[in-house]
Amino acid sequence: MSDAKAVADRLVKAKRLNALLTPPKELRKSLNTQIAAARPTGVLYGMPVAVKDNICTLEFTTTCGSRILEGYRSPYEATAVAKLKAAGALIAGKTNCDEFAMGSSTEHSAYGRVLHPLDKARVPGGSSGGSAALVGAGALPAALGSETGGSVRQPAAFCGVVGIKPTYGRVSRYGLVAFGSSLDQIGVFGRSVHDAARVLSVISGRDPRDSTCEDRDPLRLPTVPESLQGFVVGLPKEYFPPELDPAVRRACDRAIRMMKELGAAVREVSLPHTPYAVPTYYVIAPAEASSNLARYDGVRYGPRFNGATDLRSLYRSTRGQGFGPEVRRRILVGTYVLSSGYYDAYYRRAQQMRALIAQDFRNVFDRGVDLLFTPTVPSPAFKAGEKLADPIAMYMSDIFTVTANLAGLPAISLPIGRVKGLPIGGQLIGQAFLEDEMIEAAYALERVVPATDEA
Amino acid sequence: MPPAWETIIGLETHVQLRTKSKMFCGCSTAFGAPPNTQVCPVCLGLPGALPAANGAAVGLAVRGALALGCTVHPKSVFARKNYFYPDLPKGYQISQFDQPLATSGTLSIHDRFAKATAVDLNRSGVPLIEIVGGPDLRSPAEARAYLQLLKQLLEYIGISDCDMEKGSLRVDANVSVRRVGDTALNTRTEVKNINSFAFVEKALTVERDRQIALNESGGTVTQQTMLYDSKENSVRPQRSKEESHDYRYFPDPDLPPLVLTPEFVAEQQSELPELPGAKRDRFVATYGLSREHATVVTASRAVADYFETVAKTSAEPQHAANWVMTEALADAKDHNDELRVSPPALSQIIGLVKGGTLSHQAAKRVFAEVAAKGGDPRSVAESLGVIQVADTNIIAGWVTDVLAAHPTEVERYKKGETKLMPFFVGQLMRASKGKADPKLAQRVLEEKLAS
Numbered sequence: 001m002s003d004a005k006a007v008a009d010r011l012v013k014a015k016r017l018n019a020l021l022t023p024p025k026e027l028r029k030s031l032n033t034q035i036a037a038a039r040p041t042g043v044l045y046g047m048p049v050a051v052k053d054n055i056c057t058l059e060f061t062t063t064c065g066s067r068i069l070e071g072y073r074s075p076y077e078a079t080a081v082a083k084l085k086a087a088g089a090l091i092a093g094k095t096n097c098d099e100f101a102m103g104s105s106t107e108h109s110a111y112g113r114v115l116h117p118l119d120k121a122r123v124p125g126g127s128s129g130g131s132a133a134l135v136g137a138g139a140l141p142a143a144l145g146s147e148t149g150g151s152v153r154q155p156a157a158f159c160g161v162v163g164i165k166p167t168y169g170r171v172s173r174y175g176l177v178a179f180g181s182s183l184d185q186i187g188v189f190g191r192s193v194h195d196a197a198r199v200l201s202v203i204s205g206r207d208p209r210d211s212t213c214e215d216r217d218p219l220r221l222p223t224v225p226e227s228l229q230g231f232v233v234g235l236p237k238e239y240f241p242p243e244l245d246p247a248v249r250r251a252c253d254r255a256i257r258m259m260k261e262l263g264a265a266v267r268e269v270s271l272p273h274t275p276y277a278v279p280t281y282y283v284i285a286p287a288e289a290s291s292n293l294a295r296y297d298g299v300r301y302g303p304r305f306n307g308a309t310d311l312r313s314l315y316r317s318t319r320g321q322g323f324g325p326e327v328r329r330r331i332l333v334g335t336y337v338l339s340s341g342y343y344d345a346y347y348r349r350a351q352q353m354r355a356l357i358a359q360d361f362r363n364v365f366d367r368g369v370d371l372l373f374t375p376t377v378p379s380p381a382f383k384a385g386e387k388l389a390d391p392i393a394m395y396m397s398d399i400f401t402v403t404a405n406l407a408g409l410p411a412i413s414l415p416i417g418r419v420k421g422l423p424i425g426g427q428l429i430g431q432a433f434l435e436d437e438m439i440e441a442a443y444a445l446e447r448v449v450p451a452t453d454e455a
Numbered sequence: 456m457p458p459a460w461e462t463i464i465g466l467e468t469h470v471q472l473r474t475k476s477k478m479f480c481g482c483s484t485a486f487g488a489p490p491n492t493q494v495c496p497v498c499l500g501l502p503g504a505l506p507a508a509n510g511a512a513v514g515l516a517v518r519g520a521l522a523l524g525c526t527v528h529p530k531s532v533f534a535r536k537n538y539f540y541p542d543l544p545k546g547y548q549i550s551q552f553d554q555p556l557a558t559s560g561t562l563s564i565h566d567r568f569a570k571a572t573a574v575d576l577n578r579s580g581v582p583l584i585e586i587v588g589g590p591d592l593r594s595p596a597e598a599r600a601y602l603q604l605l606k607q608l609l610e611y612i613g614i615s616d617c618d619m620e621k622g623s624l625r626v627d628a629n630v631s632v633r634r635v636g637d638t639a640l641n642t643r644t645e646v647k648n649i650n651s652f653a654f655v656e657k658a659l660t661v662e663r664d665r666q667i668a669l670n671e672s673g674g675t676v677t678q679q680t681m682l683y684d685s686k687e688n689s690v691r692p693q694r695s696k697e698e699s700h701d702y703r704y705f706p707d708p709d710l711p712p713l714v715l716t717p718e719f720v721a722e723q724q725s726e727l728p729e730l731p732g733a734k735r736d737r738f739v740a741t742y743g744l745s746r747e748h749a750t751v752v753t754a755s756r757a758v759a760d761y762f763e764t765v766a767k768t769s770a771e772p773q774h775a776a777n778w779v780m781t782e783a784l785a786d787a788k789d790h791n792d793e794l795r796v797s798p799p800a801l802s803q804i805i806g807l808v809k810g811g812t813l814s815h816q817a818a819k820r821v822f823a824e825v826a827a828k829g830g831d832p833r834s835v836a837e838s839l840g841v842i843q844v845a846d847t848n849i850i851a852g853w854v855t856d857v858l859a860a861h862p863t864e865v866e867r868y869k870k871g872e873t874k875l876m877p878f879f880v881g882q883l884m885r886a887s888k889g890k891a892d893p894k895l896a897q898r899v900l901e902e903k904l905a906s
Contacts, residue, residue, distance in 0.1 A: 056502065056503045062502065062503075064502070074496075074501065074503065075496065075501070076496050076501070173505060174504070174505050175503040175504075176503055177503045178502075178503070178505075180708075181709050208507060209505060210505050210507075211506070211508065211709065211711055212505075212708070212709065212710075290537075290703075291703070291705070293546075294537060294539065294545065294546020294547055295500045295545045295546050297539060299541055299544075300499070300544065301501075311541060315539055338703035338704075339701055340701050340703075343703075347705060
């Protein structure tokens with residue numbers, strides 16, 4: 001609980017990160033209005049929560065980090081946002097992100113790149129880099145992000161904060177601007193597991209407006225356990241390859257040791273289809289994106305660009321000038337893989353592979369494993385510009401996170417140490433709709449792991 | 456001389472379902488409201504909005520499929536059909552593709568069965584079903600008959616008003632021709648823009664004739680879309696730029712597969728009324744109508760219900776059918792299909808004729824008067840002064856007058872020219888201004904002439 005001015009002051013102080021897209025004056029004014037209207041009995045009363053700019057709010061513009069939605073004000077708000085407000089939270093501005101959530105570094109925003117809170121030469125990760133950077137800089141206790149393929153957990157790991165991607169269907173997608181609809185989920189950043197979990201609990205639960213949202217009660221928060229007695233934690237060997245950054249491996253080993261000390265049974269497991277996850281993801285997500293982004297045609301909203309003389313040239317100039325290069329690349333890939341003659345070779349095979357990847361997880365969980373522990377990202381935050389010229393290298397930073405999206409499973413990243421001052425994230429992947437068990441284990445690990453010590 | 460040409464036609468019909476709200480949101484489907492007043496984030500395709508399937512529309516689609524005798528599939532899949540168009544806000548249509556709601560139905564036309572293969576939910580705004588017929592029709596007239604039967608069936612079960620002028624029924628036709636005796640199908644064209652029932656046969660005839668002429672002059676038909684122009688009664692090819700889409704169908708990730716429980720399908724089945732063919736057969740069996748008469752009175756559900764009520768309450772089914780086929784339908788035709796004389800009133804009129812109170816001619820006048828102004832038929836008959844006179848004394852008076860006025864004919868009759876009886880009856884009816892009971896009048900005439 002904090003007053004509107006203090007909230008705004010902290011956010012404005014973090015301005016140098018370019019993480020917040022909302023102008024300070026508008027932010028202050030809105031926070032004053034919101035705090036006056038907030039319900040004091042709400043479980044999140046007065047808690048400022050920034051919202052990734054691809055989630056619709058009534059308060060601020062929703063641009064998705066894109067030129068094509070510059071100045072766009074949604075006439076409705078996302079279900080998750082409405083639930084936050086009903087719980088008394090304050091919508092503390094909109095955060096910068098990769099355009100339409102396509103990217104792993106928040107360098108693909110039409111509104112400039114976001115700086116890493118600890119090293120301005122580096123990226124905060126992405127695509128929810130703005131939300132991660134603000135929580136990482138201590139400007140906020142929590143923020144909403146979104147995941148299609150690791151876009152909460154990867155920046156959480158880079159920025160040294162907690163990031164949760166819930167089970168597909170746990171949180172309503174209504175009002176989350178679609179990228180890859182079968183993968184998209186709203187996720188949460190928090191300074192701590194508890195901050196992230198209590199926001200997740202508020203935004204979770206059924207929503208008749210989203211047919212893919214499960215008809216379930218909101219998530220109930222577990223208590224912090226004394227030990228991990230009775231937990232079986234699996235270590236998938238495909239997530240610990242020989243070329244893994246040694247510091248990341250050391251941090252993971254330390255965390256594993258601590259889980260054992262807490263009483264967890266740890267065993268090595270295999271998820272054999274893991275190597276196909278990134279290519280599978282980069283067929284399915286662009287395919288869905290090519291269709292989801294068709295609506296940005298310049299007819300109804302967003303700016304119009306010069307040179308349109310007829311309908312076709314309106315489409316061409318709007319989409320040619322309104323979308324950035326990464327979005328255009330993915331629309332082209334997605335259009336290609338759905339085209340007649342290529343559908344079977346790409347889209348259908350990718351769906352088949354996706355089913356095998358999900359089966360890998362079920363096989364492991366069916367054999368008594370409760371949770372999986374892995375590094376979140378193969379390396380700490382990279383330098384800005386380092387991977388821009390090589391999309392494949394950029395995509396590979398999602399290698400440990402896209403699997404949970406493809407399988408629809410819940411996963412959490414939490415800080416487990418540092419290398420040369422840069423945070424390292426450890427990931428717990430849980431079973432579908434068993435976020436409570438996953439959060440319980442994360443509580444226990446968070447309490448003992450020296451998150452800010454060099455590994 | 457080479458054999459004559461045979462025409463092959465398959466119709467794809469889009470039917471708007473009669474629901475209060477759109478297919479994937481709660482907005483109204485009412486026709487003719489001002490532009491953009493019945494919209495929400497979902498049907499506008501605003502960023503972040505998601506569709507949710509309308510259960511009522513699914514129910515109506517299932518009813519349509521059952522009425523067509525289709526196999527209704529327990530699981531069907533919504534698919535996105537991707538293309539750019541200004542009135543398509545999302546850049547795709549939510550349709551069904553390789554796993555539709557229902558397949559393999561039939562519609563009996565004349566004595567052959569035309570396959571109605573797929574029923575499929577379509578378009579994100581108003582709920583539509585698409586009924587894809589096979590290449591089973593052999594002439595433009597058959598195509599029109601198929602469409603009329605389809606319209607009759609869908610109206611009967613109440614799932615659509617099938618109004619082509621309002622766009623709630625639209626039809627595209629695949630047309631090809633071949634030599635009689637050939638079995639392979641030739642290249643077809645698709646005829647679009649047929650926007651009235653009246654144009655179906657005309658448009659298809661024009662296209663058929665064009666293809667035959669083309670073949671006979673040594674040309675070949677190219678596969679293309681032809682647009683029908685009803686003013687010119689002609690077809691022209693659509694510009695190739697306007698077609699050749701790759702729709703990139705794929706399952707819509709926003710909508711889980713549509714799963715229909717056996718209970719749901721059974722419930723829809725129980726909501727189906729008696730279908731036109733079954734009703735016609737029952738009318739033949741129960742009411743002793745001829746097949747032709749039964750077909751006429753079952754043309755629409757409203758007329759069939761009307762007939763059946765009158766048949767039951769009057770206990771005179773054949774008379775009821777005669778009245779419905781003549782006076783009632785003629786009056787309805789001039790009054791927006793409204794059956795203006797209520798079934799009890801028509802029943803009463805039939806009873807008055809049967810009881811000798813009204814002559815048939817008088818009954819028609821009463822019917823017209825009740826249709827126009829309402830009221831109880833007997834009172835109307837009284838105020839019109841057309842109640843038949845069945846009083847022997849009064850009739851005897853008229854008989855005396857008639858016989859006095861025609862002595863020559865009386866003489867001839869008495870000499871054996873009994874064929875003059877209708878003449879006397881006619882004269883008597885004239886003298887009585889149509890009020891005399893003709894049977895009674897004849898009896899009195901016979902008595903007097905015999906004396």
